[in-house]
Amino acid sequence: xSSESPRRSGRRRGPTATREAIATAAxxxxxxxxxxxxxxxxIAAAAGVDPALVVHFFGSKDALFREVLALPPEMGEAMAAxxxxxxxxxxRRLAYxxxxxxxxxxxxxxxxxxxxxxxxxxxxxxxxxxTVTRDLHRLASAxxxxxxxxxAALVGSQVVGIAFARHxxxxxxLVSMSLEELAAALAPTFQRYLVEPLA
Amino acid sequence: xSSESPRRSGRRRGPTATREAIATAAxxxxxxxxxxxxxxxxIAAAAGVDPALVVHFFGSKDALFREVLALPPEMGEAMAAxxxxxxxxxxRRLAYxxxxxxxxxxxxxxxxxxxxxxxxxxxxxxxxxxTVTRDLHRLASAxxxxxxxxxAALVGSQVVGIAFARHxxxxxxLVSMSLEELAAALAPTFQRYLVEPLA
Numbered sequence: 001x002s003s004e005s006p007r008r009s010g011r012r013r014g015p016t017a018t019r020e021a022i023a024t025a026a027x028x029x030x031x032x033x034x035x036x037x038x039x040x041x042x043i044a045a046a047a048g049v050d051p052a053l054v055v056h057f058f059g060s061k062d063a064l065f066r067e068v069l070a071l072p073p074e075m076g077e078a079m080a081a082x083x084x085x086x087x088x089x090x091x092r093r094l095a096y097x098x099x100x101x102x103x104x105x106x107x108x109x110x111x112x113x114x115x116x117x118x119x120x121x122x123x124x125x126x127x128x129x130x131t132v133t134r135d136l137h138r139l140a141s142a143x144x145x146x147x148x149x150x151x152a153a154l155v156g157s158q159v160v161g162i163a164f165a166r167h168x169x170x171x172x173x174l175v176s177m178s179l180e181e182l183a184a185a186l187a188p189t190f191q192r193y194l195v196e197p198l199a
Numbered sequence: 200x201s202s203e204s205p206r207r208s209g210r211r212r213g214p215t216a217t218r219e220a221i222a223t224a225a226x227x228x229x230x231x232x233x234x235x236x237x238x239x240x241x242i243a244a245a246a247g248v249d250p251a252l253v254v255h256f257f258g259s260k261d262a263l264f265r266e267v268l269a270l271p272p273e274m275g276e277a278m279a280a281x282x283x284x285x286x287x288x289x290x291r292r293l294a295y296x297x298x299x300x301x302x303x304x305x306x307x308x309x310x311x312x313x314x315x316x317x318x319x320x321x322x323x324x325x326x327x328x329x330t331v332t333r334d335l336h337r338l339a340s341a342x343x344x345x346x347x348x349x350x351a352a353l354v355g356s357q358v359v360g361i362a363f364a365r366h367x368x369x370x371x372x373l374v375s376m377s378l379e380e381l382a383a384a385l386a387p388t389f390q391r392y393l394v395e396p397l398a
Contacts (some may be wrong), residue, residue: 119319
């Protein structure tokens with residue numbers, strides 16, 4: 001393990017690759033175990049590095065958790081871009097974006113880590129709220145003046161619910177549904193939450 | 200605390216009231232802290248009884264957890280009864296049932312304890328799946344032959360999602376919405392998931 005120490009010579013990853021290996025291992029463990037049961041030692045073992053290196057790169061388990069919970073910036077951009085497309089397609093396009101994010105191993109782990117974390121760590125609940133009140137609210141506001149805050153929250157609740165049912169409770173037939181089937185089932189819900197009359 | 204021991208004389212609750220006090224304290228703590236952080240000692244302290252009495256009545260923390268995760272039988276009956284009402288009202292009536300369950304302190308704690316538990320305890324994930332594949336599936340099957348399993352799972356995902364957003368992530372404006380506003384927002388979603396064409 002200590003062969004990963006940056007001072008040693010021989011075959012080793014560079015700092016960027018090592019940092020990425022730690023982040024990948026951390027994401028998987030926070031998603032699988034939640035915040036409480038994940039340890040710096042366990043992450044280091046999975047990444048094949050010395051625990052001191054985890055602290056060197058990320059500071060603490062808490063700081064590492066915050067780092068791995070961030071969605072890739074492309075997600076926020078893709079969400080914002082939806083508002084520029086045809087209004088009658090908005091639900092379908094958001095549903096594909098969400099279903100694709102749940103199929104992608106990296107974003108799936110981020111979403112699951114947020115859900116598992118939200119039950120035990122205030123920061124995880126905070127990033128969930130932030131995604132809704134910032135990214136989804138920006139999308140809803142670009143589409144309508146009628147209660148964009150309620151609309152963003154309703155979309156967020158269905159996104160969290162489908163992620164929870166599929167990847168935490170592992171509820172069939174949701175787990176076995178294809179990206180296309182899932183997106184088709186969710187599209188009209190998002191369409192109504194975003195642009196149709198709410199009540 | 201040991202004044203609650205059944206051997207002592209003086210002012211004390213009977214066994215039924217003591218059992219109920221323990222179950223109430225357990226429900227609140229599992230909902231607040233999740234399975235891992237809840238302790239028999241903490242439950243006993245909140246119920247004002249000796250920890251030995253918790254073990255006497257429920258056997259173990261695990262058995263107690265299983266006990267408090269059960270939804271009241273009236274919930275299942277109320278859900279089944281929905282199928283007998285007018286078909287065009289089904290979404291609205293289910294939405295009121297769900298919103299009312301989330302407003303009721305006891306059922307709210309059961310639902311939140313299931314969600315928090317599902318991230319760390321296999322039994323909690325199991326009871327979530329069971330409610331969907333048994334109670335919601337029975338309702339969906341009574342209404343249509345078209346993919347009742349998918350319909351039940353989609354309803355379940357939105358129920359879990361709204362409970363998570365409101366009571367775990369504490370997402371506004373969902374937290375502040377009244378029972379009526381929440382039910383009105385969810386009704387068309389449930390209506391489509393249960394009886395309208397899915398795609």
